[in-house]
Amino acid sequence: xxxxxxxxxxxxxxxxxxxxxxxxxxxxxxxxxxxxxxxxxxxxxxxxxxxxxxxxxxxxxxxxxxxxxxxxxxxxxxxxxxxxxxxxxxxxxxxxxxxxxxxxxxxxxxxxxxxxxxxxxxxxxxxxxxxxxxxxxxxxxxxxxxxxxxxxxxxxxxxxxxxxxxxxxxxxxxxxxxxxxxxxxxxxxxxxxxxxxxxxxxxxxxxxxxxxxxxxxxxxxxxxxxxxxxxxxxxxxxxxxxxxxxxxxxxxxxxxxxxxxxxxxxxxxxxxxxxxxxxxxxxxxxxxxxxxxxxxxxxxxxxxxxxxxxxxxxxxxxxxxxxxxxxxxxxxxxxxxxxxxxxxxxxxxxxxxxxxxxxxxxxxxxxxxxxxxxxxxxxxxxxxxxxxxxxxxxxxxxxxxxxxxxxxxxxxxxxxxxxxxxxxxxxxxxxxxxxxx
Ligand SMILES: O=C1NC[C@H](CO)[C@@H](O)[C@@H]1O
Ligand SMILES: [Ca+2]
Numbered sequence: 522x523x524x525x526x527x528x529x530x531x532x533x534x535x536x537x538x539x540x541x542x543x544x545x546x547x548x549x550x551x552x553x554x555x556x557x558x559x560x561x562x563x564x565x566x567x568x569x570x571x572x573x574x575x576x577x578x579x580x581x582x583x584x585x586x587x588x589x590x591x592x593x594x595x596x597x598x599x600x601x602x603x604x605x606x607x608x609x610x611x612x613x614x615x616x617x618x619x620x621x622x623x624x625x626x627x628x629x630x631x632x633x634x635x636x637x638x639x640x641x642x643x644x645x646x647x648x649x650x651x652x653x654x655x656x657x658x659x660x661x662x663x664x665x666x667x668x669x670x671x672x673x674x675x676x677x678x679x680x681x682x683x684x685x686x687x688x689x690x691x692x693x694x695x696x697x698x699x700x701x702x703x704x705x706x707x708x709x710x711x712x713x714x715x716x717x718x719x720x721x722x723x724x725x726x727x728x729x730x731x732x733x734x735x736x737x738x739x740x741x742x743x744x745x746x747x748x749x750x751x752x753x754x755x756x757x758x759x760x761x762x763x764x765x766x767x768x769x770x771x772x773x774x775x776x777x778x779x780x781x782x783x784x785x786x787x788x789x790x791x792x793x794x795x796x797x798x799x800x801x802x803x804x805x806x807x808x809x810x811x812x813x814x815x816x817x818x819x820x821x822x823x824x825x826x827x828x829x830x831x832x833x834x835x836x837x838x839x840x841x842x843x844x845x846x847x848x849x850x851x852x853x854x855x856x857x858x859x860x861x862x863x864x865x866x867x868x869x870x871x872x873x874x875x876x877x878x879x880x881x882x883x884x885x886x887x888x889x890x891x892x893x894x895x896x897x898x899x900x901x902x903x904x905x906x907x908x909x910x911x912x913x914x915x916x917x918x919x920x921x922x923x924x925x926x927x928x929x930x931x932x933x934x935x936x937x938x939x940x941x942x943x944x945x946x947x948x949x950x951x952x953x954x955x956x957x958x
Contacts, residue, residue: 529936531881531885531933531934531935532934534885534888534930534934535931535934535935535936537888537892537934538888538927538930538931538934538935539590539592539931539935541888541892541896541901541927541930542586542590542923542927542931543592544896544899544900544901545559545561545899545900545901545918545922545923545927546583546587546592546595546900546923547900548561548564548898548899548900548918549579549900549918549923550595550598551899552564552565552566552899553565553566553567553579554580554602555575555577555580555602555606556568556575556577556579557569557570557575557576557577557578557579557920558578558579558917558918558919558920559579559899559900559917559918560916560917560918561897561898561899561900561901561902561916561917561918562897562899562902562914562916563916564899567917569619569920570613570615570616570619570620571611571613571615574611574613576607576609576611576615576620576624577602577603577606577607578623578624578920579918579920579923580599580602580603581599581603581607581623581624581627581628581631582623582627582920582921582923582924582950583595583599583920583923583924584596584599584600584603584627584628584630584631584634584635584640585627585630585631585633585634585924585928585952585953585957586923586924586927586928586931586951587599588631588634588635588939588957589634589928589931589932589937589939589940589953589957590931590937591938591939596634596635599631600631600635600637600639600640603628603631603639603640603643604637604639607643609643609646609647609650609669610650610669610670611669611670612668612669612670612671613668613669613670614666614667614668614669614673614675615651615666615667615668615669616665616666616683617651617654617663617664617665617666617667617683618665618682618683618684618686618687620647620651621648621651621686621687621690621691622686622687622690622748622948622949622950622952623920623921623924623950624644624647625644625647625648625651625690625691625694626689626690626948626950626952626954627924627950627952628640628641628643628644628647629641629644629690629693629694629697629952629954630948630952630953630954630957632644632697633953633954633957634939634953634957641697641698644694645694645698647669648690648691648694648703650667650669650670650672651667651669652702652703652706653667653672653673653674654666654667654674655706655707655709655710656706657672657674658674658730658731659730659731659732659733660713660728660730660731660732660733661706661709661710661712661713662679662684662710662713662714662728662730662733663679663683663684663687663706663710663730664676664677664679664730665677665678665679665680665683677729677730677731678727678728678729678730678736679727679728679730680726680727680737680744680745680746681714681724681725681726681727681728681745681746681749682744682745682746682747682748682749683745684710684711684713684714684728684730684749685710685711685714685748685749685752685753686748686749686751686752686949687706687707687710687752688704688707688708688711688752688755688756688760688765689752689755689756689759689946689948689954690948690952690954691703691704691706691707692704692707692756692759692760693759693954704760707756708756708762708764708765711749711752711753711756711765711768712764712768713728713730713733714728714749715768715772717733717735718771718772718775719740719795719796720796721775721778721779721795721796721797721798722771722772722774722775723740723772723775723776723779723793723795723796723798724740724746724749724772724795725737725738725739725740725795726738726739726741726745726746727745735795738794738795738796739792739793739794739795739801739802740776740779740780740792740793740794740795740798741780741790741791741792741793741802742776742780742790742809742812743790743792743804743805743806743808743809743845744806744808744809747806747808747809747811747812748811748949750769750772750773750776750812750815751811751815751949752949753765753766753768753769753772754766754769754815754818754819755946755948755949757769758818758946759946759954759955769819773819773821776790777821777824778798779793779798780792780793781824782800782803782848784803784848784849787827787830787831787834787848788824788827788828788830788831789803789805789828789831789848790805790809790812790828791803792804803847803848803849804845804846804847804848804854805845805846805847805848806844806845807832807842807843807844807845807846807858807861807863807864808861808863809863810828810829810832810842810863810864810866810867811863811866811867811949812825812828812867813825813826813828813829813832813867813871814829814866814867814869814870814871814874815870816828817867817870817871817874817875818870818874822874822875825867825871825874826871826875829867829868829871829880829883831848832864832867833883835848835851836864836886836887836890838851839853839907839908840890840893840894840907840912841858841890841891841894841895841904841907841912842858842861842864842907843855843856843857843858843907843908844856844857844858844859844861853907853908856905856906856907856908856909857903857904857905857906857907857915858894858895858903858904858907859903859904859915859917859919860891860895860901860902860903860904860918860919860921860922860926862921862922862925862926862929862951864883864887865884865887865888865925865926865929865930865933866925866929866951868880868881868883868884868887868929868933869884869929869932869933872884872933873942873945880933881933881934884929884930884933884934885934888930888934891926894907894912895914897914900918901918901922902914902915902916902917902918903915903916903917903918903919921950921951924950924951924952925950925951928951928953929951938958939957939958940953940956940957940958941955941956941957941958942956944956
């Protein structure tokens with residue numbers, strides 16, 4: 522290779538990131554092609570959205586990763602499956618949030634990568650089937666489920682992340698189709714939550730979308746709230762909607778005032794009563810590790826770096842991040858590791874924001890541990906208990922692994938020719954909506 526390759530310490534990791542992706546992708550193609558997800562130990566497929574049916578989840582989630590890795594034959598096979606075999610009008614309820622971030626987002630990034638208009642048509646058809654969840658809601662906050670064939674809605678008690686994580690996928694659809702109804706529905710949902718914030722500008726965890734009553738009054742960054750905050754900032758970043766920046770700034774100031782906790786010099790985010798601010802818990806989900814990247818992207822670089830350092834310290838106690846930990850004693854509350862991407866998600870965006878090699882080194886360490894503990898004959902599998910020796914493995918390759926982990930490692934190590942490292946946007950599911958070349 523060129524002289525540069527000889528001196529690039531990440532060239533080997535770049536090649537390895539593609540090799541590891543292919544081990545899982547080839548196993549999926551061989552054993553579960555067209556199914557939502559792969560069970561790598563049993564070598565079977567599994568259903569994510571509708572029992573006994575498929576929406577081709579892993580194929581749709583992998584489309585832009587295949588494009589970035591220049592695996593164009595594989596990409597063509599995936600697009601062909603969407604054109605020939607993806608059936609959307611299924612007479613069954615689907616979870617609106619998961620369908621938007623995974624399928625609408627995956628179809629849109631696949632369209633932006635390939636310019637294939639069928640992928641855009643499918644994204645629009647799917648969004649039109651999901652819209653009744655928003656338009657039938659008295660508050661504008663969407664119902665949790667909608668039947669893709671009949672438009673029947675259900676699940677009036679919904680969570681904040683599920684209510685508020687759609688404005689970038691829906692906004693992109695409005696931009697590409699010229700129809701603002703998608704953006705407007707997503708913004709109305711965000712506002713339905715924002716206008717019910719407490720006097721302290723704190724939010725709860727869930728809402729009755731018919732009455733607007735809070736169903737959970739604990740203020741937290743953990744799921745099921747997490748990406749609500751992410752999409753306020755992202756919506757401002759993509760569409761320069763001043764309302765979204767105001768809502769993000771107001772709510773983030775309250776989070777930093779009432780939820781930050783320093784423990785043994787480490788920065789964490791506790792649970793509190795949304796009305797009084799009184800501390801009510803000190804658990805921390807691994808999913809909240811995304812917040813380190815969001816803080817840095819939204820101008821709070823020091824806090825973002827400090828928070829990522831807390832998770833790097835946690836990784837020195839645990840070989841893989843537990844799903845949830847008690848940061849008062851660094852005890853695993855949920856010892857599973859379902860191949861979560863958030864720690865590496867933040868490595869990528871802290872590296873892009875600060876330029877510090879530290880974040881590529883942390884990502885490389887996580888890549889090595891994922892390979893050491895989660896790699897099996899048919900690709901990668903989840904871990905049921907990271908504290909057991911040897912680790913107890915589960916039997917699933919989550920579709921987000923193809924859209925997130927694998928993509929983030931590649932972008933961090935490979936100097937991807939098809940990615941604009943200076944100007945880009947990735948959704949909470951890792952779908953690239955800006956910056957594909
Ligand atoms: O925002 C999300 N939450 C859960 C998954 C990854 O942990 C994934 O669907 C997405 O990143
Ligand atoms: Ca996410």
